[in-house]
Amino acid sequence: MGIPLILFFLLIGITSILLAWKKKVELLPPTIKTKVENGSWISPSEMVRIGEDEMRKLGRDPEVDRIDIRPDKGTAKVTFKTHFSEVQVDGYSGEVLSVGTRHSDWIEKVHDGSIVDYYTTGDEGAKLTYSTLVSLGLIFLAISGFYLWYYPKVIRRLKGN
Template sequence: MRKDTKRQRQAKLLRIFRKIHRVTGAALFMFFFFIAITGLLLGWKKHSGGVILSKSYQGTSTELKDWLPIDSLNSLANSYLLKTISSNLSTDIDRIDIRKDKGMVKFIYADHLWGLQLDGATGKLLHVDRRYSDLIENIHDGSILDTYLGTSDNQIKVFYTTVMGIALLVFTITGFWLWYGPKRMRRNNGAT
């Protein structure tokens, strides 16, 4: 009788794990779909032939002593942005990516997806691009909702990544048990 009770407990536990796995999967299907697709795209961004991530262009000098001051490069980048793209765009900088080995500086803006590459020494505009990799990353981590809704401290991103991280952990545990549980039950039945 004792072994039968143990088998019933194992079967009940297996049914609970199956239900948790199924409900979590159904509830979060679209989120997992977006994470999978955007994760694949981010993994391939450097190998997309410039579609997702633009190539880095070469400037004239890799010697920092030859370069214009950062504030001058910033002014030039903002001027190029407003003249070549739209005079209505924000010039708030998200980050400045200095590529000394390329002799080039990338200016990435905070409020839109445009980026510019300037020659560090001459300030000449090397390339203007839409930063699709940033858009894909924002979808991947949920921060696109923070941008869209104007939240102050990435609360949606933190909540989203917490829920999805816990869900992945739940999937891993329940999925393992759905694989291992029946094997264990068969092994225990063989021992009787």
């Protein structure tokens, strides 16, 4: 059972390491701090509009997935549903600080199996199937490994050795 699952275990292991180190190996664009000292924040709807406009300029789908607001840095990261880009917007001036690719987002989708859903149906069927099979495989390997380690000790004890 372990042989067919080894590819998935390797995939999960490699992507786990990449996700743990994502900031150190720059799989995310670095967060840029605002240059504005004081002021009032622009509205989230304005941030969305700025992100959409920037994607239109680049010829990419502008459908926004979420906004990650960083009050301590004075910025917001606008991410998109159909690609792994982000637009960093100054929270005070509305200036576009950077546009970059969020490599950690696609690595996370590979890690949890949702990459199949992302490119096909959009539901969570592949993610749930993948996660369940891999988890059951790991549980089986853990229990069988313990059994293979412990059972010989029981046999030796019963034989009196």
